[in-house]
Amino acid sequence: MRVVAARSQPEVFTAVGNVLEVEGLNVRLGASDVIRDLSFFLPPGSSLAVLGPNGAGKTVLLRALIGALPSSGTIRWAPQTRFGYVPQKLDIERNLPISGWDLLHAKAALSAATDSDIGRALADVALPEQVLAQPVGTLAGGQFQRLLIAFALLGHPTVLLLDEPAAGIDAPGQTQLAELVRRLQTAAGLAVVLVSHDLSVVYRYADRVLCIGRGHACFGPPDVALTPETLNAIYGTPVAFHRHDESLH
């Protein structure tokens, strides 16, 4: 089974300019090929949604992109790329004596960020400072996620990688998060890669979509790439979805 990422626009790989270029990527886990011959790219300041059903290999792809998993093929990040990575779910023991401040100060020390950078990151994610004195294992899901995003924003990343950012966050929180991602993208010129199994997220966040699943793949602007046939092939069942009005920008 050979997967070719369909490029629905005549966009070609360029040696310069793109934040990320992936060509013929393969990732094996044990005996199974989780990702085969996948190609796509990410222009600066754009947002890419990686879409697919549970178990399609979305998180595996993200981990391969940051070098946490061995892979073959080409993954080319632009020089001086700085990552902000927000993982899907972390299993942190409640009694781990590490506070939110500890984590933020650690990242600040590692990335030469200042106290005012920390203040700005906290304001960006709307996280009250008193929450930061608590051990991180005791934070509510949404609070912890915002802390991780604030952590990712320290050190002036050029790329933000978000794994299922909407999971575990209430509806108002999701709207805030979508606004934050857009704001960072436009104001700071960040490129964003976000992983989701949720179709509505694509139209909410992304100007490009990469869909993977069941040996199929698609890549391009959402309205072009996400045909009913493609979704059917990827999810293995007809998928009904409504485009949100907010996609019409």
Add this chain to the structure above:
Amino acid sequence: MSIADVASFLLSISMAVAAGLIGSFALMRRMSLAADAMSHIALPGIGIALILHVSPLAGGLTMLVIGALLIFLIERRTRIATETVVGVLFSVALAVGSLLASGEDLIEALLGGSGSLTAAEAGVGIAAAAAVIAFVVRARHSLIVALVSPEIALTSGIRVARLDLYFLLAFAVTIGLGLRYLGVLLMGSLIIIPAAVARRLARNLNGMLALSVAVAVLSTAAGTYAARLAGRQSGPFIVMIAGGLFALSLLRRAPD
């Protein structure tokens, strides 16, 4: 108090500070059982040193460092969990070590001796403890990020594999330094118990490190003194005092 006594006291205190710091991260990295098992890897080194009439401290330390490198390589090559690799190496080391050392020497190696230190041993020991302390203080930011998420660590520019290796070496050196005072059987306890007390009481990293160091130093100083009064090995006294402090820490409700 002779100069040798002062040197020995200084070494025991710096060893305890290192144990408190390394223990905090070992506990958070879920390596607490590894500390107990790993100390046994020193036994063949002590045995060989006794046969060759060289410093048992040097023999034990050398074997521990070799053990740490072996654990790191086996773990990376085979992706077997640290605890399993340590478990296998520790049994083999215990078997070999018990054949090499015997009688009074074996008891001393197991429970901590009272033999005097040479100036060279004390100097090397204090320098090694200082190196471990400096490593933990410098690497603490990387260590906490790596234990929260190796992927976040990777994307924050931390070389996780190298950090793991350095941590394992610092862990091995700390165990080696404590062998004279607590012996192969009990050294793991001075790494685990103070950190366990601190974990019950602390709510942030600095609190954890400070409490763990305080418990380790207090147990070591008081235990060594009590052993001297009783004319017995110091290891059991140090561990009993640390265990008593752990029992006291149970009186406080865990932070919720």
